[in-house]
Amino acid sequence: MTENTNLQVGCDVPDFELTTYEPKSKDFGRYSLAKTKEEGKWTVLFFYPADFTFV
Numbered sequence: 001m002t003e004n005t006n007l008q009v010g011c012d013v014p015d016f017e018l019t020t021y022e023p024k025s026k027d028f029g030r031y032s033l034a035k036t037k038e039e040g041k042w043t044v045l046f047f048y049p050a051d052f053t054f055v
Contacts (some may be wrong), residue, residue: 013045015032015037017032017033018030020029
């Protein structure tokens with residue numbers, strides 16, 4: 001079940017995990033927001049409304 005939440009600048013983001021592609025290892029990996037927070041790393045979340053082919 002997925003829960004939708006409206007977020008605004010300055011709000012805490014709920015923890016999530018997702019599958020990523022790791023170019024260095026040329027394989028797939030996992031990204032965990034909780035793990036990143038534990039490591040004290042910064043995170044920038046970037047969302048776009050549609051496909052990203054214009055870049």
